[in-house]
Amino acid sequence: MRNAEATRERILEAAMDEFSSFGIAGARVDRIAKNAGCNKNLIYVYFENKETLFTTVLDKHLTRVYEExxxxxxxxxxxxxxxxxxxxxxxxxxxxxxxxxxxxxxxxxxxxxxxxxxxxxxxxxxxxxxxxxxxxxxxxxxxxxxxxxxxxxxxxxxxxxxxxxxxxxxxxxxxxxxxxxxxxxxxx
Incomplete structure (x- = not known):
């Protein structure tokens, strides 16, 4: 379970870099997977699709804004x-x-x-x-x-x-x- 959480966090970090650089349309799941050091299919297992991954990343950081x-x-x-x-x-x-x-x-x-x-x-x-x-x-x-x-x-x-x-x-x-x-x- 701990490994799954660490992988999920690496995906979210790589996705943050990718989405903030290229937006939703320009982001590539292949690059996110490569930068997270995981299989591309694992991203779909955790997040279903690119849009859900983007929303998850945004929600995570907006929550930080609200807290900080x-x-x-x-x-x-x-x-x-x-x-x-x-x-x-x-x-x-x-x-x-x-x-x-x-x-x-x-x-x-x-x-x-x-x-x-x-x-x-x-x-x-x-x-x-x-x-x-x-x-x-x-x-x-x-x-x-x-x-x-x-x-x-x-x-x-x-x-x-x-x-x-x-x-x-x-x-x-x-x-x-x-x-x-x-x-x-x-x-x-």
Whole structure:
């Protein structure tokens, strides 16, 4: 059993590299198997098909995002900085999410939708408690925070570079994101 778990993890790691580099359509199960050091058929035994493997990889890493970035509706500027820092240090996961957005016909990640709905509800509660301005809807605020926090990632169309090592974001950018989100969340 332990060997099966280790093999499954190697497949998921190889799949992460493959999918973040080539997306779902461009990824090749042969390369994943080779890089995982296993038989191609074993991937189908564990994951049924390439799409299920992709979704499994994405779910695994989105769960990490949800666990590692604590949501603070009363401090959306602070949350935006946490998302920014995380996105800048995890470009492979950002690329994976970008591929998902580009290639999926519908968003079938129920946990992602559930987490987003909880955040929107928390923003609404913070608005009702007077901690966040009511100029903008909770959904707009959540989208604005995420857009500002991830706009400088290498995969963003307006991002600084496709080479994460070459990306050097000045402290001023980080501070500007915090100021912008603070202004938007106050509703002024």
């Amino acid at each position: 970035i604590f949501f603070t509706p009363e401090d959306l500027a602070g949350y935006a900085i946490k998302v920014f820092d995380w996105a800048m240090t995890h470009p492979q996961i950002v690329r994976l999410m970008t591929w998902y957005s580009l290639e999926q016909k519908e968003d079938n990640l129920t946990e992602r939708a559930s987490v987003r709905d909880k955040k929107i509800k928390a923003i609404m509660d913070a608005q009702n408690d007077g901690l966040v301005g009511k100029t903008f809807t909770p959904g707009f605020l959540m989208t604005a925070v995420m857009a500002l926090a991830t706009a400088w990632t290498p995969t963003h169309p307006f991002g600084p570079s496709h080479d994460p090592v070459a990306v050097k974001i000045p402290r001023e950018t980080r501070e500007a994101i915090a100021r912008a989100v603070s202004l938007i969340s106050k509703g002024e």
